[in-house]
Amino acid sequence: MNHIPVASYARTSQDTPQRDARGVRHQHRINxxxxxxxxxxVVATYTDNARNATKDDRERPGFDHLLADLHRGHAFAAGPLRGVVAVADDRLYRRPDDFIRFMAALTSVPGRVYVDRGGLRDPYTKSGLLRGAECLQGAVAEGEVRSRRVRDWHWSRAMDGLPHSGPRPFGWLEDRQTLHPVESELVRKAIEDRIGGCSMGQVAREWAALGVTGTRGGRPNPQTVTQIITAPRVCGFRANRGDLLIDPGTKRPLVGAWQAIVTAEQWSAVCATFSAGSLYMHRGPLSPRLTDRKAGPKYLAAGFLRCGAEQADGARCGQLMGGGKGASRRSPYNYICASGRGCGRCAISGPLVEEAIERLLFRAGVPGRVRLPESIRLRWESGEMGFEEKRKVIASVFTHFVIKPGRKGCGTWGHSRVVPVWKWADRIGTAEPAA
Known part of the structure; x- marks a missing residue:
């Protein structure tokens, strides 16, 4: 008996507290x-662990990779794909856009099947489409109800003056009410220094020199310090979704049930030293933006590059390299490992990095390490493909790139400085540079 080769897809919105990906493992076993x-x-597996499928700004690299393989007709080393199996439709899609993308990819070749615990489903028939649409409608309604409940829960907590849920805020102990003896003094001094004319870069460097880290282990930078000192919680005020809450009785800002670090006048004074777009109230969690434009990466490879410089102890720096303006016509922008956060000893031309990435994706005249559809290559090279779509293509193939340091005084460009870390290295071999 010839079995139908299918892809197994698994997704969870949240991982377990132990971060062991137990939920997606169970889904694959059921599949x-x-x-x-x-x-x-099952000949290939695709996984999105702790990935939300309700919000349109959440990336799902496993789902995107599955769709690319369905359009291509096969998984790298696993061979042809003739269908998909999942424990339920809402694991695959919870938004109309994702439903359309999935059905287009699944039915791009005749004879495909969709399998769930209810059995085989023919995605080409009207009944198959209607069943998928019904599941989508239920998922959308469930998502809206759940989102409304969460919003109401947070608002009710806020009106009671209770602290934010989630990780403890910097400056307070685990109870979120008692001041942290060291962190709160750092926040107080930073606010006073800023009102006195100090830059956020200087404050961040002082914190870094003291070995200060955030409550999630991150190193201080000007943006995070700005968010900390302009959050209304520092003076005891409670906010929800970017708005100060008003006490119905006093008609004044609602005061939370935690100890304040500074006075309301000091908080107002420090906020006045920043432009509105920098404030916590416009950049903090769930707060509305000042414009309809979402903040996002400015350069194509931003977020994908890691510094490969060797440190004194022999370990690789590994710091994310950010983009910045360059000084030459050939390199109008560069990717740099910034000192303070990283070693500061590695920089590389932005356009030439992106040229190396393109060579890795589409090798001239020969099949590449990854077999992307010809339509993707044509759209990329013709300029028809947009910035965000290009970044999604890169994210579907690579985990990141390690940038080797250049040689001092060497003006020639070597693509071998860009070393890819392939997302599916177990299927396509070991990493190699862009030759």
């Missing part, structure tokens, strides 16, 4: 059993 029961065999 394998479901596939066997209906004459199929």
């Amino acid at each position: 394998e059993r479901t596939a066997r029961e209906h004459g199929c065999v």
Whole structure:
């Protein structure tokens, strides 16, 4: 008996507290059993652990990779794909856009099947489409109800003056009410220094020199310090979704049930030293933006590059390299490992990095390490493909790139400085530079 080769997809919105990806492992196990029961065999797995599928700004690299392989007709080393198995439709899609993308990819070749615990489904028939649409409608309604409940829960907590949920805020102990003896003094001094004319870069460097880290382990930088000192919680005020809450009785800002670090006058004074777009109230969690434009990366490879310079102890720096303006016509912008956060000893031309990435994706005249559809290459090279779509293509193929330091005084460009770390290295071999 010939079994139908299918792809197994698993997704969870949140991981377990132990960060062991238990939920997606269980889904794949169920998918394998479901596939066997209906004459199929799982030949490739695609996973999005702790990835939300309701919001349109959440990336799902496993889902994107699955769609690319369905359009291509096969998974790298696994061979042809003739269907998909999932424990439920809402694991694959919870938004109309994702439903359309999935159905277009699944039915791009005749004879495909979709399998869930209810059995085989023919995605080409009207009944198959209607069943998928019904599941989508239920998922959308469930998502809206859940989002409304969460928003109401946070608002009710805020009106009671209770602290924010989630990780403890910098400056307070784990109870979120008692001041942290060291961190609160750092915040107080930073506010006083800023009102006195100090720059945020200087404050961040002072904190870094003291070995200060955020409550999630991050190193201080001007942006995070700005967010900390302009948050209304520093003077005891409570905010929700970017707005100060007003006490119905006093008609004044609602005061929370935690100790304040500074006075309301000091908080207002320090906020007045920043432009509105820098303030916590416009950049903090769930706060509305000043414009309809979402903040995002400015350069194509931003977020993908890691510094490969060797440090004194022999370890690689590994710091994210950010983009910045260059001084030459050939390199109008560069990617740099900034000192303070990283070693500061590695920089590389922005356009030439992106040229190396393009060479890795589409090797001239020969099949590349990854077999992307010809339509993607044509759209990329013709300029038809947009910035965000290009970044999604890169994210579907690579985890990141390690940038080797250049040689001092060497003016020639070597693509070998860009070393890719392939997302599916177990299927396509070891990493190699852009030759």
